[in-house]
């Protein structure tokens with residue numbers, strides 16, 4: 001029998017909840033530390049553990065059939081995949097933040113600023129929609145330290161509890177995008193794969209319903 005291959009985050013904010021969701025769907029698997037893939041023992045599912053940023057591409061290319069990833073990553077990577085179900089966890093927002101002592105009145109204050117972010121595509125869309133020109137510095141991590149080391153005046157990064165901003169002396173000034181974890185799928189699944197996906201989706205919806 002064919003298996004459905006699902007890509008989930010290897011480590012980070014969505015990892016634990018992604019595994020928890022599969023367990024709540026009754027799927028048994030052993031996820032040893034440092035394992036790159038594993039198989040469910042009671043469901044035709046193979047699980048790949050990958051960097052979240054790479055998941056949309058793997059699903060588009062068909063290396064994985066489905067994946068769990070933040071909407072923010074799906075939008076940033078602009079891949080052709082189907083977003084089939086919001087999962088109700090990993091809720092966060094992509095926001096602009098500035099040093100807490102800086103005066104800020106409106107998005108116009110971003111004009112000509114240097115903004116550090118891991119989301120240049122989404123940020124550029126937001127700025128141009130607001131008729132702002134700024135200098136976007138793409139960095140892949142530790143974005144919150146950019147103002148402190150003189151790399152940028154502002155940042156655009158994910159905010160969940162707000163503690164990262166707080167600890168780095170930054171304040172949130174604009175919400176660019178709201179995001180949560182979503183299930184995405186490759187556009188050309190086989191009939192058999194769609195059957196497995198429907199089964200999984202049925203369980204996911206039941207789990208979500210039970211929580212409401």
Ligand code: PRP
Nearest residue numbers: 012013157158159160161162163164165
């Ligand atoms: C985001 C963001 C901050 C943190 C904010 O990282 O880059 O580091 O979460 O969360 P808080 O408001 O609760 O402090 P993410 O989990 O996406 O990890 P990554 O940057 O390694 O992908």
Ligand code: ZN
Nearest residue numbers: 012051052053
């Ligand atoms: Zn990431």
Ligand code: MG
Nearest residue numbers: 141142143158
């Ligand atoms: Mg981070």
